[in-house]
Amino acid sequence: MSKQLLDYNDIKRVLRRMAHEIIEKNKGTENLCLVGIQKGGVILARRLASQIELIESGRIAVGILDITFYRDDLNTKEEQPVVKRTEIPCTINNKTVVLVDDVLFTGRSIRAAMDALIDFGRPAYIQLAVLIDRGHRELPIRADYVGKNIPTSFNDRVEVFLEEDGKKDKVILVPGL
Amino acid sequence: MFKAKDLLGIKELTTDEIYYILETASGFKDVLQRDIKKVPPLRGKTVVNLFFEPSTRTRISFELAAKRLSADVINLSTTTSSVVKGETLKDTALTIKALGADFVVIRHSSAGVPHFLSRLLNISVINAGDGANEHPTQALLDLFTVLSYKKKIKDLTIAIIGDITHSRVARSNIYAFTKLGAQVRVICPPTLMPAEVKSLGIEIYSNMEEGLKKADVIMTLRLQLERQSKAFFPSLEEYFYLYGLTTERVKLAKDNAIVMHPGPMNRGVEIESEVADGPQSVILEQVTNGLAVRMAVLYLLAGVKK
Structure with a gap:
């Protein structure tokens, strides 16, 4: 049976805390840019940016990154890739870029995202913010900001639903067979 | 998929x-x-x-x-x-x-x-x-170009002009645009019209003035000069006179019609330079x-x- 991990209010609180952590770690919002990884990360990046803007003055640039062309599983994946939009609104040279994703799992998406990002410039720092860290890393990658750590089995699925996609905010765990 | x-x-x-x-x-x-x-x-x-x-x-x-x-x-x-x-x-x-x-x-x-x-x-x-x-990738890039200007393919009127018989570009484009629901017209001299196209669900014209009327897309093909020796039409001048794409003829199509050519162009044979370099031309975009x-x-x- 699937289990609910976070509800609407949990997600709200978690994002508020992460916004504070991002500001604290970077001592403000100067040179800060959030980049959401398609698809789940984009909505979260926008929400984090508006949370940060509520706390500190000024606008936070939010970019969108599609990592399809940088994946390492073109030949092994069952379903075929669907390319989505990439939009980096500002120069990322010497900026602190916070990559935002919904679920951190093997780390391969983040590896691809870093490769993709570096083709747009040379950020001073790349940090990583994820709503859920479910473990099972296959690469030496860790997140700087984590909404919630959740122990899972490799075959479980973690599904994130967000209002902007027309669903009620929630995170559920679907156990694998 | x-x-x-x-x-x-x-x-x-x-x-x-x-x-x-x-x-x-x-x-x-x-x-x-x-x-x-x-x-x-x-x-x-x-x-x-x-x-x-x-x-x-x-x-x-x-x-x-x-x-x-x-x-x-x-x-x-x-x-x-x-x-x-x-x-x-x-x-x-x-x-x-x-x-x-x-x-x-x-x-x-x-x-x-x-x-x-x-x-x-x-x-x-x-x-x-x-x-x-x-020539499938040519048709795909033509679809892509039309889509980027017209935002849809369905119900557009596409006029393809030229040597349909010898043109793989024409054949691929006829398949491509009809599959996606456009109305395809071909305009060509009767001698360059293959028999089979009649079965493809397209309209056939041998008169430019009729064929271009209200078209959304004008696609003119390269006249394959290497086949000119076979005398499908009397002379290049006559071809330009009857089928060359001129500024006046472009005006018969819709005001926002786009002009396409798969290249390489024979300027002054199938297309006038003013049209090839004109505001409606999307040839380099292709x-x-x-x-x-x-x-x-x-x-x-x-x-x-x-």
């Missing part, structure tokens, strides 16, 4: 597959506008361009597309390969396979050669023009889009399990 290992023709594609290629191509078009225009998905793959007929833009376009995807590219043309020493097509193909190539991009003057290679090889074969049969479309084709075929 994309199951075949090869791209042999538009005829073999479903509308879903066509839209899938176009959608992927728009992702690559974005890549081509970046400072770093190269992405890594075809790293370690080898693309062989096997051209048995002269071609500049298609070959260069495929070559650059492959390089932008980080593949290695080998170009073989008939004049420099062992074909001049008498090697058969089959042996050339098997040699390329033995070298470890992952893609063969083939152009040949005989229809069906890509299909032959497709059966012979278990690597991806891409048709870059086979005789008077098909070249840019060709690169994005060919990247998409290579990329999607690389993802197919063989």
Whole structure:
């Protein structure tokens, strides 16, 4: 049976805390840019940016990154890739870029995202913010900001639903067979 | 969604597959506008361009597309390969396979050669023009270009002018635009009209003034001068007089109609310079889009399990 991990209010609180952590770690919002990884990360990046803007003055640039062309599983994946939009609104040279994703799992998406990002410039720092860290890393990658750590089995699925996609905010765990 | 290992023709594609290629191509078009225009998905793959007929833009376009995807590219043309020493097509193909190539991009003057290679090889074969049969990537880039200007294909009126009999571009475009629900008209001298087109659900005109009326897209084809000796029409001057695309004739189409040409152009034969360089011309845009479309084709075929 699937289990609910976070509800609407949990997600709200978690994002508020992460916004504070991002500001604290970077001592403000100067040179800060959030980049959401398609698809789940984009909505979260926008929400984090508006949370940060509520706390500190000024606008936070939010970019969108599609990592399809940088994946390492073109030949092994069952379903075929669907390319989505990439939009980096500002120069990322010497900026602190916070990559935002919904679920951190093997780390391969983040590896691809870093490769993709570096083709747009040379950020001073790349940090990583994820709503859920479910473990099972296959690469030496860790997140700087984590909404919630959740122990899972490799075959479980973690599904994130967000209002902007027309669903009620929630995170559920679907156990694998 | 994309199951075949090869791209042999538009005829073999479903509308879903066509839209899938176009959608992927728009992702690559974005890549081509970046400072770093190269992405890594075809790293370690080898693309062989096997051209048995002269071609500049298609070959260069495929070559650059492959390089932008980080593949290695080998170009073989008939004049420099062992074909001049008498090697058969089959042996050339098997040699390329033995070298470890992952893609063969083939152009040949005989229809069906890509299909032959497709059966012979278990690597991806891409048709870059086979005789008077098909030139699928040209039709895909034309669809992409029309879509970017008109935001849809369905219910548009597409007028294709020229040597329909000898044109693989025309044949692929007729398949492509009719599959996606456009109304295709062909305008050509009766001597250059193949019998089969009547079965394709298209309108046929031999008069420019009638055929261009209210068209959304005007696509004029290269007059294949190398076939002029066969006397399908009296002279180039007469062809221009009857079928040349002039400023006045463009005015018969819709005000926002776009003018396309697959290149290379014979200025003053099938198209007037003022039209080719005019505000409605999207001819150079077609070249840019060709690169994005060919990247998409290579990329999607690389993802197919063989």
